[in-house]
Amino acid sequence: MSRISMFNSPLLLGFDQIERVLDQVSKTKAEGYPPYNIEQIGDSHIRITVAVAGFSDDDLAVTTEDNQLIIRGKHQEDESNRVYIHRGIASRQFQRSFVLAEGIEVVGAHLDNGLLHIDLHRPAPEPVVREIAINSNRKKNVPSRTIDMKIDDDDTETNV
Numbered sequence: 001m002s003r004i005s006m007f008n009s010p011l012l013l014g015f016d017q018i019e020r021v022l023d024q025v026s027k028t029k030a031e032g033y034p035p036y037n038i039e040q041i042g043d044s045h046i047r048i049t050v051a052v053a054g055f056s057d058d059d060l061a062v063t064t065e066d067n068q069l070i071i072r073g074k075h076q077e078d079e080s081n082r083v084y085i086h087r088g089i090a091s092r093q094f095q096r097s098f099v100l101a102e103g104i105e106v107v108g109a110h111l112d113n114g115l116l117h118i119d120l121h122r123p124a125p126e127p128v129v130r131e132i133a134i135n136s137n138r139k140k141n142v143p144s145r146t147i148d149m150k151i152d153d154d155d156t157e158t159n160v
Contacts, residue, residue, distance in 0.1 A: 034073070034094055046104075046120040050096060053114040054089050062109045062118060069098040069106060071116065 036050045074093040107119040
């Protein structure tokens, strides 16, 4: 089965990475557990807050792989023999992934009252202007040649 690229214009050079990111996002599961918020904090900071009630910091892992932020939660084995009459607090393991744009840095993470806060920094892009040298087919480092010519009018020599 052939796939039609949405970036197949000859004017869009090097956008294959964006197409891979869009494929990656479309393949992620739209599961609702655990719930999360994403908020803008200042001009260049973002905070992801994930509700992880019942998880300790030892039960959680925050990693970055390629351009993905991955949050994993897995409870340690409960040694006590608890008998639940009703169990409404989810204790299942989870994995939540976020695709990060190029240049976004994970600053840190902290757990506070059942909420895992992950702080991200998005530096402001600085325009880069670079002049490209144009090379020619002429031989390099060839000294210029001078020709001595005699002019009949004055009988003086001129270098050309």
